[in-house]
Amino acid sequence: MSLIFLVGFMGCGKTTMGRKLSAALDYPFIDLDHQFEEQTGMRIADYFAAHGEEEFRNLESRILKETEYPENAVVSTGGGLPCFFDNMDWMNSHGKTVYMKLTPKMLASRLENAKTPRPVLQGKKGQELVDFIESKLADREPFYSKASVIAQSYVDLTPENILYLLSTLNK
């Protein structure tokens, strides 16, 4: 089935689902945030602090396009990656994309409890976090919505749900 890119706002579950989907398909799993950290030898939060967002976005895009993908793989992406340069079009022309869509409230509650720091959130919490996500998601939604399929992620999604959505593309 070639490359499957999981896209969506930070905290929607791309890394978690990427692992499950790759196990279900017996495909390799690639997490582009992890690729970034491996290549730079730095945690993303530290890279942001040292180099700023612009350099992060340039390198993030290069890593997307220069990674040597196997023929089949599940690839989870950084939450902002589809929204810069032509990254979303690039993914659509090199594989299938799945937008894991979740409400701002659910995203906020997952992000508040998550262990990995997300530098874009700058430590926001509570209603301030929900408001920030609503506004950022409104900017990003046009990019995410270019995905091949949209997986409503307020239900507990399974790999089979995603595979079913992808199977409808060939009909």
Ligand SMILES: Nc1ncnc2c1ncn2[C@@H]1O[C@H](COP(=O)(O)OP(=O)(O)OP(=O)(O)O)[C@@H](O)[C@H]1O
């Ligand atoms: N289906 C789910 N139900 C409840 N919590 C979940 C679910 N999937 C993921 N989570 C939790 O939500 C948080 C974010 O998940 P994950 O890291 O997979 O998101 P992500 O989309 O990869 O985020 P990022 O864009 O920052 O990499 C984690 O704490 C994870 O345990």
Ligand SMILES: O=C(O)C1=C[C@@H](O)[C@@H](O)[C@H](O)C1
């Ligand atoms: O939504 C974003 O802009 C980000 C999401 C994460 O996956 C990381 O790629 C980084 O923290 C930036």
Ligand SMILES: [Mg+2]
């Ligand atoms: Mg992730």
